[in-house]
Amino acid sequence: MTAVRVAGVGLTHFGQIPERTGRDLFAEASQLAFEDASVPREDVAQLNYGNFMGALAEHQGHQAPLMAEAAGLDCPATRYEEACASAGVAVREAVKTVRSGEADVVAVGGMERMTNLGTAGATEGLAIAADDLFEVRAGMTFPGAYALMASAYFDEYGGSREDLAHVASKNHGNAVENEYAQYQRAVSVEKAMDAPPVAEPLYLFDCAPITDGAAALVLVSDDYAEANDLDAPVGIVGSGQGTDKMALQDRDDLAWTPATEQAAEMAYADAAIEADDVELAEVHDCFTIAEVLALESLGLYEPGHAIGAARRGETAADGDLPVNLSGGLKAKGHPVGATGASQVVEMTRLLRGDHPNSDAVDDARLGITHNAGGTVASAVVHVLEVLA
Numbered sequence: 209m210t211a212v213r214v215a216g217v218g219l220t221h222f223g224q225i226p227e228r229t230g231r232d233l234f235a236e237a238s239q240l241a242f243e244d245a246s247v248p249r250e251d252v253a254q255l256n257y258g259n260f261m262g263a264l265a266e267h268q269g270h271q272a273p274l275m276a277e278a279a280g281l282d283c284p285a286t287r288y289e290e291a292c293a294s295a296g297v298a299v300r301e302a303v304k305t306v307r308s309g310e311a312d313v314v315a316v317g318g319m320e321r322m323t324n325l326g327t328a329g330a331t332e333g334l335a336i337a338a339d340d341l342f343e344v345r346a347g348m349t350f351p352g353a354y355a356l357m358a359s360a361y362f363d364e365y366g367g368s369r370e371d372l373a374h375v376a377s378k379n380h381g382n383a384v385e386n387e388y389a390q391y392q393r394a395v396s397v398e399k400a401m402d403a404p405p406v407a408e409p410l411y412l413f414d415c416a417p418i419t420d421g422a423a424a425l426v427l428v429s430d431d432y433a434e435a436n437d438l439d440a441p442v443g444i445v446g447s448g449q450g451t452d453k454m455a456l457q458d459r460d461d462l463a464w465t466p467a468t469e470q471a472a473e474m475a476y477a478d479a480a481i482e483a484d485d486v487e488l489a490e491v492h493d494c495f496t497i498a499e500v501l502a503l504e505s506l507g508l509y510e511p512g513h514a515i516g517a518a519r520r521g522e523t524a525a526d527g528d529l530p531v532n533l534s535g536g537l538k539a540k541g542h543p544v545g546a547t548g549a550s551q552v553v554e555m556t557r558l559l560r561g562d563h564p565n566s567d568a569v570d571d572a573r574l575g576i577t578h579n580a581g582g583t584v585a586s587a588v589v590h591v592l593e594v595l596a
């Protein structure tokens with residue numbers, strides 16, 4: 209099976225930019241990815257594109273052909289929709305296509321416009337990712353759902369709002385130097401504690417924001433990289449996906465995310481690594497509690513132990529296991545259909561050494577990305593490694 213290399217990456221600035229159309233955003237991210245890759249567009253065999261709520265935010269559900277056009281591509285194009293894991297799945301399917309030998313070059317990415325809907329409209333749109341019959345009609349929102357998960361975790365293992373404030377403060381600190389981040393501002397633990405409540409026990413700085421943005425990557429086979437003398441040191445060496453029951457009421461334990469566990473087991477086995485080999489991680493911190501749940505279900509911490517990781521400094525930039533050096537969804541922003549691809553972009557830059565936070569991990573060779581959909585009803589994990 210051929211290895212897959214990341215030849216090029218591109219991101220738009222993430223933030224509140226409602227005046228820009230989706231095709232404009234995706235065109236910019238793609239242009240940057242192709243410039244970075246030095247790969248001619250004619251060599252691209254297909255475009256895998258992630259998007260969640262284009263039908264609502266842009267009145268344009270059938271977006272893939274438009275995005276191929278925006279990216280200057282003349283090839284088959286398919287949209288992947290898996291809620292907030294849409295682009296993670298698009299990357300996973302692109303990896304499979306290259307590995308199978310079906311194509312040497314695949315373009316992959318995602319885009320989401322959200323801020324033109326306003327917070328209330330985006331909240332309503334996001335709710336499509338929960339169980340409509342048993343959750344949304346009863347009033348469930350995503351901050352509400354993750355608040356239930358946080359309360360369940362506190363009941364089972366202990367922990368406090370202050371522990372979560374340390375996660376928020378860490379991730380906001382990591383985003384300060386990231387030019388693509390929505391919030392390049394530090395947030396102290398005290399400021400996070402003083403913030404207005406959103407859904408008890410989650411407060412303003414426990415939540416990822418509403419964001420517009422796009423991400424793109426050019427993935428190539430090892431053979432293509434070698435034949436074309438590409439400078440593409442980072443490979444995607446493992447991929448996994450998991451699924452869980454959709455409605456929270458149908459789950460046995462809200463403090464555990466089996467979809468993440470399945471995805472991690474599959475990805476680690478695929479890459480022939482153990483959780484202990486992971487040197488840094490970009491995880492799906494749509495809410496601060498989600499980072500804690502992810503670290504445990506990924507096998508990076510024992511159950512009940514990740515809640516204090518940020519407070520102890522273990523997941524900080526200078527800690528043993530830096531987590532969300534990009535700023536995470538929390539501070540970098542969360543344009544949902546682009547997020548999974550943007551995590552792979554950020555991890556690639558971190559491992560290549562051209563991210564503003566690369567200095568914190570200059571010896572690192574292996575990192576993972578974790579992208580979740582809904583209340584982690586879906587999860588995708590990728591293992592990235594610096595190859596010879």
Ligand SMILES: CC(=O)SCCNC(=O)CCNC(=O)[C@H](O)C(C)(C)COP(=O)(O)OP(=O)(O)OC[C@H]1O[C@@H](n2cnc3c(N)ncnc32)[C@H](O)[C@@H]1OP(=O)(O)O
Nearest residue numbers: 292327334350351406412413415416417418494580581582
């Ligand atoms: C699997 C999944 O991924 S599910 C996750 C899906 N995503 C979500 O559910 C999004 C959750 N976030 C939200 O709904 C919103 O960001 C909220 C409710 C937390 C805040 O929205 P609002 O109350 O409308 O905030 P508003 O836009 O008025 O901003 C108020 C201030 O807080 C800031 N702000 C808003 N949201 C955030 C945030 N999440 N983090 C940090 N700062 C924020 C704004 O920049 C603004 O600051 P300023 O006054 O200095 O300009």
